[in-house]
Amino acid sequence: MRQYTKEVIKKIIPEYILQVRRNYLANKRHREGPKRRKLLKFEMHLADHCNLNCKGCNHFSPLVVKEKFLDAGIFKKDCERIAGLSGGLLEGIRFMGGELLLHKNVVDILNTGRKYFPKATLDIVTNGILLPKQPKEFWETCGKNGIHIHISKYPIKINNDEIDGLARQYNVKILRLSANTGLQWHEMKLDVKGGQNMEENFRLCPQANNCINLYEGKLYTCPTIAYIQYLNEYHGENFVVTEEDYIDIYKARSMDEILDFLCKPVQFCRYCDIKKWNATVEWGVSKKERKEWIEE
Numbered sequence: 098m099r100q101y102t103k104e105v106i107k108k109i110i111p112e113y114i115l116q117v118r119r120n121y122l123a124n125k126r127h128r129e130g131p132k133r134r135k136l137l138k139f140e141m142h143l144a145d146h147c148n149l150n151c152k153g154c155n156h157f158s159p160l161v162v163k164e165k166f167l168d169a170g171i172f173k174k175d176c177e178r179i180a181g182l183s184g185g186l187l188e189g190i191r192f193m194g195g196e197l198l199l200h201k202n203v204v205d206i207l208n209t210g211r212k213y214f215p216k217a218t219l220d221i222v223t224n225g226i227l228l229p230k231q232p233k234e235f236w237e238t239c240g241k242n243g244i245h246i247h248i249s250k251y252p253i254k255i256n257n258d259e260i261d262g263l264a265r266q267y268n269v270k271i272l273r274l275s276a277n278t279g280l281q282w283h284e285m286k287l288d289v290k291g292g293q294n295m296e297e298n299f300r301l302c303p304q305a306n307n308c309i310n311l312y313e314g315k316l317y318t319c320p321t322i323a324y325i326q327y328l329n330e331y332h333g334e335n336f337v338v339t340e341e342d343y344i345d346i347y348k349a350r351s352m353d354e355i356l357d358f359l360c361k362p363v364q365f366c367r368y369c370d371i372k373k374w375n376a377t378v379e380w381g382v383s384k385k386e387r388k389e390w391i392e393e
């Protein structure tokens with residue numbers, strides 16, 4: 098419904114007015130930092146690894162050495178807990194990875210999400226490579242549960258005509274994410290010394306309290322902290338994550354406590370150097386080099 102409303106607004110209001118509004122909101126966010134959310138939304142991995150492996154991936158997927166899949170039973174338990182804390186009210190879930198379509202049990206996981214959160218926005222984020230191979234059951238599940246599919250745009254060949262045909266057949270909304278233009282890419286490097294200003298980083302960070310990740314029963318304000326273990330393990334680094342950097346959904350006493358936690362800087366933010374993050378580098382396949390993620 099929200100997507101439909103957005104599309105109607107886009108048709109009525111000229112693009113330049115929408116751009117002025119977007120700039121105003123971005124500047125406001127930079128001045129004031131991320132606001133406390135009214136309802137929780139989160140992203141989650143169905144697979145930590147990926148079949149594309151982009152250079153500098155901010156979920157560290159190219160560095161995942163051993164395939165790692167979400168346990169559908171654990172997800173059910175996590176949903177039960179979050180639904181209990183939130184009274185079943187959630188803004189939304191983005192099912193992603195890595196590449197989520199590598200998971201053999203996507204359908205069950207999507208059905209579980211919808212069962213516990215009947216009113217939430219449910220989205221899939223995929224690179225699209227495996228979409229044409231998905232069985233009928235996958236498309237039917239997306240159609241009946243109102244799950245939208247976001248395809249991130251990369252300069253790779255995928256069969257868009259076939260995907261659009263399937264989406265039409267099963268009444269599934271497809272959106273193509275233009276954040277990555279296909280030629281330009283983001284570089285979000287870390288300062289190994291942790292000498293940066295955590296409050297300022299958090300205030301300027303596009304991920305903070307926005308790309309919240311649920312991983313192994315814990316909520317992180319961004320994916321960088323949730324998956325940093327892969328950079329640590331692959332390159333022998335020591336980016337430290339402590340209990341102060343996330344909130345455990347089984348220890349939190351209320352949804353208020355969770356929402357309060359997620360909108361504040363954490364110690365880990367000292368490793369980011371947001372002002373030097375570059376959104377205009379050329380996209381490429383990862384060589385898994387240290388310099389893709391770490392300032393040298």
Ligand code: SF4
Binds near residue numbers: 147155249
């Ligand atoms: S497709 Fe997405 S998850 Fe996969 S490597 Fe690229 S950026 Fe990372």
Ligand code: SF4
Binds near residue numbers: 322
């Ligand atoms: S650690 Fe802090 S500054 Fe770095 S990406 Fe996460 S929220 Fe942003």
